[in-house]
Amino acid sequence: MKFLKTARQKNSLKDFLMVLPFLLLIAVFSYYPLYGWVYAFFDYKPPFPLSWDKFVGFKWFVSMVENPVKVKKLMQVLTNTFAMSGLSLLFSWFPMIFAVFLNEIHCVPFKKFVQTVTTLPNFISWVLVYSIAFSVFNSTGAVNSVLMNMGIIDEPIMFLQSSSHVWFKQWVWLTWKNAGWAAIMYIAAITGIDDSLMEAAMIDGASRMQRIWHITIPSILPTYFVLVMLSLANFLSNGMEQYFVFANSFNKAKIEVLDLYVYNLAMGSGGYSLSTAISILKTFVSIILLCVTNWVSKKIRGESLL
Amino acid sequence: MNLKRLTLEDYIINIATYVIYTFFAFVCVYPFYYIFINSFSANDLSERGKVLLYPIGFHLHNYAQVLKINGLLSAFKISILRTVIGTMLTVVVAAFLGYMFTRESLWKRKFWYRYAVATMYFNAGIIPWFITMKNLHLTNNFWGYIFPVAVQPFYIVLCKTFVESVPKELEEAAVIDGAGTLKIFFSIIVPVIKPIIATVAIFASVAQWNSFQDTLLLVTDPKLYTLQFTLYQYINQASSLKALVNNSTSAAAMAASLAHASTATSIRMTVSVIVVLPIICVYPFFQRYFTKGIMIGAVKG
Numbered sequence: 279m280k281f282l283k284t285a286r287q288k289n290s291l292k293d294f295l296m297v298l299p300f301l302l303l304i305a306v307f308s309y310y311p312l313y314g315w316v317y318a319f320f321d322y323k324p325p326f327p328l329s330w331d332k333f334v335g336f337k338w339f340v341s342m343v344e345n346p347v348k349v350k351k352l353m354q355v356l357t358n359t360f361a362m363s364g365l366s367l368l369f370s371w372f373p374m375i376f377a378v379f380l381n382e383i384h385c386v387p388f389k390k391f392v393q394t395v396t397t398l399p400n401f402i403s404w405v406l407v408y409s410i411a412f413s414v415f416n417s418t419g420a421v422n423s424v425l426m427n428m429g430i431i432d433e434p435i436m437f438l439q440s441s442s443h444v445w446f447k448q449w450v451w452l453t454w455k456n457a458g459w460a461a462i463m464y465i466a467a468i469t470g471i472d473d474s475l476m477e478a479a480m481i482d483g484a485s486r487m488q489r490i491w492h493i494t495i496p497s498i499l500p501t502y503f504v505l506v507m508l509s510l511a512n513f514l515s516n517g518m519e520q521y522f523v524f525a526n527s528f529n530k531a532k533i534e535v536l537d538l539y540v541y542n543l544a545m546g547s548g549g550y551s552l553s554t555a556i557s558i559l560k561t562f563v564s565i566i567l568l569c570v571t572n573w574v575s576k577k578i579r580g581e582s583l584l
Numbered sequence: 585m586n587l588k589r590l591t592l593e594d595y596i597i598n599i600a601t602y603v604i605y606t607f608f609a610f611v612c613v614y615p616f617y618y619i620f621i622n623s624f625s626a627n628d629l630s631e632r633g634k635v636l637l638y639p640i641g642f643h644l645h646n647y648a649q650v651l652k653i654n655g656l657l658s659a660f661k662i663s664i665l666r667t668v669i670g671t672m673l674t675v676v677v678a679a680f681l682g683y684m685f686t687r688e689s690l691w692k693r694k695f696w697y698r699y700a701v702a703t704m705y706f707n708a709g710i711i712p713w714f715i716t717m718k719n720l721h722l723t724n725n726f727w728g729y730i731f732p733v734a735v736q737p738f739y740i741v742l743c744k745t746f747v748e749s750v751p752k753e754l755e756e757a758a759v760i761d762g763a764g765t766l767k768i769f770f771s772i773i774v775p776v777i778k779p780i781i782a783t784v785a786i787f788a789s790v791a792q793w794n795s796f797q798d799t800l801l802l803v804t805d806p807k808l809y810t811l812q813f814t815l816y817q818y819i820n821q822a823s824s825l826k827a828l829v830n831n832s833t834s835a836a837a838m839a840a841s842l843a844h845a846s847t848a849t850s851i852r853m854t855v856s857v858i859v860v861l862p863i864i865c866v867y868p869f870f871q872r873y874f875t876k877g878i879m880i881g882a883v884k885g
Contacts (some may be wrong), residue, residue: 294691297684308703309733314712392605395612403794405816409617409856423633544711557709
């Protein structure tokens with residue numbers, strides 16, 4: 279009996295040693311950087327190593343609410359972040375409706391074709407999205423060319439080099455890239471609906487819209503709910519790539535979301551410590567949001583998100 | 585199956601869905617088609633937005649010209665290398681850890697699994713990450729593209745979920761035969777979880793090919809620029825590149841045809857086509873794999 283126990287222990291140690299290198303990689307690339315949070319409490323200027331006489335305590339955090347210039351800037355950045363995330367949230371039903379009506383198409387090749395081509399943009403990078411948007415929407419691009427040929431406009435419209443409707447345009451690029459991909463989840467959920475439900479409804483004489491409204495949509499609402507919860511948890515994290523590539527001197531003020539601001543602060547103006555301080559706050563707010571949505575999900579669905 | 589006569593409502597829905605989805609498909613396909621036909625049309629026409637439906641004045645000079653730009657070939661090589669090496673490493677690690685985290689014998693299994701998965705929910709921020717990379721000498725280093733993304737908790741979760749659906753008897757039979765952990769993993773588990781390995785490979789390779797931010801943050805050495813980063817630079821400097829390319833061709837050749845002289849537009853579109861083509865070529869083959877992956881991912885968040 280004793281022998282068995284040690285053999286088992288030996289096995290368990292062997293298993294552990296095999297995963298240890300990867301656990302160390304996680305430690306190095308995900309946990310160790312957390313140590314860098316100390317920079318938020320110093321007045322850090324890169325070439326010089328940290329020293330205690332540069333310790334400033336909570337100065338950077340306090341400056342975010344006390345320094346009027348920083349407060350104004352931060353408010354603008356937060357407004358942009360809330361606007362972009364809010365727009366996505368407001369139109370989060372779009373991929374669901376897209377999937378619902380795609381399912382109403384009975385010509386399978388056409389359905390497959392639509393699904394294939396609308397998913398494709400998800401697989402190209404933001405740099406390429408920008409390059410393509412630039413090609414199609416610049417002053418001599420396809421859109422302006424067609425509009426001018428038709429005599430609708432006399433002067434080319436500056437779609438990208440403009441300070442108007444910045445949030446809306448960014449939402450359009452995001453939707454173009456992601457909607458088809460997001461719809462896949464709902465399409466799979468619709469495939470899972472019990473056929474007998476549909477047949478029963480048809481026998482009862484339910485019209486097509488009634489079947490969509492009373493069967494299809496209620497069946498996929500739980501999926502929708504989970505996805506909305508997850509996007510709520512990521513409310514502050516828009517990522518920076520999209521906004522970085524689309525940013526120019528015209529739309530600069532409206533396009534700077536929190537992630538891009540943190541980058542610009544750090545790489546552009548050398549505000550290393552302030553940038554780190556904002557990263558810290560963002561992480562805490564994100565974790566709180568995640569816990570709250572998870573709690574709400576447990577209350578309502580009796581199931582946790584994580 | 586539908587024996588009933590179609591009602592007016594059915595007709596309206598049918599027509600409306602066909603019209604609207606044709607529009608959606610057009611919106612997603614046309615931009616790709618547009619840059620594609622423009623990349624080998626007469627450059628003086630595409631510069632003015634005259635090439636809209638089909639190529640006009642077909643020529644391949646743009647592709648020849650673009651290859652002359654310093655750095656494009658090297659960027660192509662770097663992108664291919666990081667995609668191949670990075671994907672292989674990520675996939676092997678995800679499958680292996682996904683399997684190991686299902687083994688009851690792993691010491692403190694639950695704790696280490698949570699330790700790995702927790703990293704999905706926080707991020708130290710750009711500066712701490714950059715300083716870490718600098719301390720590890722991974723700035724201006726090819727391995728800076730590979731190591732930080734080698735262990736990806738989301739892929740591990742995908743693989744673990746899949747391994748859990750494999751009947752335990754398979755593994756137990758191998759244990760009785762005296763097979764070791766690695767042997768079981770490679771000869772029993774890997775063949776069974778191939779579908780999820782394919783899914784992870786697709787996600788990982790697309791992420792590697794499209795990655796832009798790491799070059800932006802970590803790399804200043806042009807030898808390590810990736811295709812995405814080079815494309816970004818081209819878009820912003822296309823006009824100066826135009827001068828460069830046109831200077832390097834002989835004056836006689838330039839005068840010969842305005843249609844073939846490079847313009848900012850032609851360079852931008854041609855490079856875009858080169859960057860997007862690999863994705864479009866492999867896309868139809870991997871399309872069937874991602875529904876499964878995205879569904880498992882949705883369940884496990």
